[in-house]
Amino acid sequence: MNHTNIQEEAKKAAKPLAPKVKELIERSRSVILGTVDAEGTPNSSYAPFVKLGNTFYILVSFMAKHTKNLADGKKASVMFIEDESATKQIYARERLTIEATTSQIERDSETWNAVVSELKETHGKVVDVISEMKDFILIGLHPVKGSYVNGFGSAYFVDENLEIMEHRNDINHQSK
Template sequence: MNEQTQEAQRQAKPVAPKVKELIDRTQSVILATVDAEGNPNSSYAPFVEIDNRFYILVSFMARHTKNLAEGRKTSVMLIEDESATKQIYARERLTIEAIPSQIARDTDEWKTIASKLKERHGKIIDILDEMTDFIMIALNPVKGAYVNGFGSAYFVNENMEILEHRNDQNHQTK
């Protein structure tokens, strides 16, 4: 890539609303967790975002729930739907490192978040809310990356704000 193209990419830095738009149109997060022995597990969960935190309601029947409940670092990804992408290799995505924390059941905080989950995902939340094997987890972002095309990758902070271009080297050709 020539210098002019590289400079154009740096100047085309997306603004935070692009990240927010991806969050708003995505219904679930992809989770990467590890167990006590360091074994990886990938899964997903529907979410609601409130004040830059992602909240999920998950069952202990799922392997990832124990990993989350024990507070191990987690990676969370929101990614553009395959059917909507123009280029499968360049899907828009937000990947963040997060620290999970459990929300105490039957507290005002739990009730507020459950209400927001219900607004977003429907009446199923009323059913899940009554099941004692379900717990609510806050996924608290630490840092991450937002990608919206080839050579267009940016660091983001815990507030989902874009900080800087991730790689000034860009992709190299033979």
Template sequence: MNQTHTEKKIKPVAPKVQELINSSKSIILATVDAEGNPNSSYAPFVQVEQTFYILVSFMAKHTKNLADGRKTSIMFIEDESATKQIYARERLTIEATTSQIDRDSEVWNTVVAKLKENHGKVVDVISEMGDFILIALQPVKGSYVNGFGSAYFVDANLEIVEHRNDVNHQSK
């Protein structure tokens, strides 16, 4: 049975987006270097309000890309062992701006304490290493998908703003 146009307009509530974030300990990163070459990686994170923070080393390729403020995309995705349909994994993809947090700031102290709380004592060690920096990832816009035909635009506050595609997939 086909969904009606009205049924398709029903939007999932923003808490569903937050549940996906809360079920994740790390984010997938997509960055580009000065020549436009892509790099994908991941980093453990914490969220403070709508900003995500990662503590990353300059030994990693993505850190220079992030520190230089180049275009960045982050993704949260349902664990593939838990998904019912591999082609329709729940996911949140966000375009984000980046900024480096000063070591002597209150934000650094607050976020590093939260990273330690979430990810353990290793944070005490790496936060003292000179090559590790704290990066803030501020959402700009993105999309949330929670199944076939269920894709939505999200805003900078991670709120769902509209259905992404009101047109069904086309057959060959």
């Protein structure tokens, strides 16, 4: 077996377990959002979240551009990323990027009440106030697929259940 084959086998053997992905999510209190408006203008923002089942929920105001984009576009990019102060290498921060579809949760529905209760428990009493404001809506972010990176040469495809599928070796880095 040559040196290149040994390196490839080592990469495959180093495949992270799904709990690594889940740990990154558990360490996060907010999610970074990428949205696009009807004209195709991109917008990035963030929102505090809770995860119930396989869905991430955010309580957001129509005063924010991303809320209209989420409600109208029905798609978003969602990112969880290691805190800069905790990273060993800024170019290789641990991160999970997810393509997601969105849904608006009906106010005072069973899901609304369960999620708002979880948001209060996770993010505090401010949720009591904002959940009563009419411009705030509850959005569900439903994972479709994504990518998990935890270092150089360590990128993986993830499925809708946030399970590692395979090593993402579609771009081979090359030196000059």
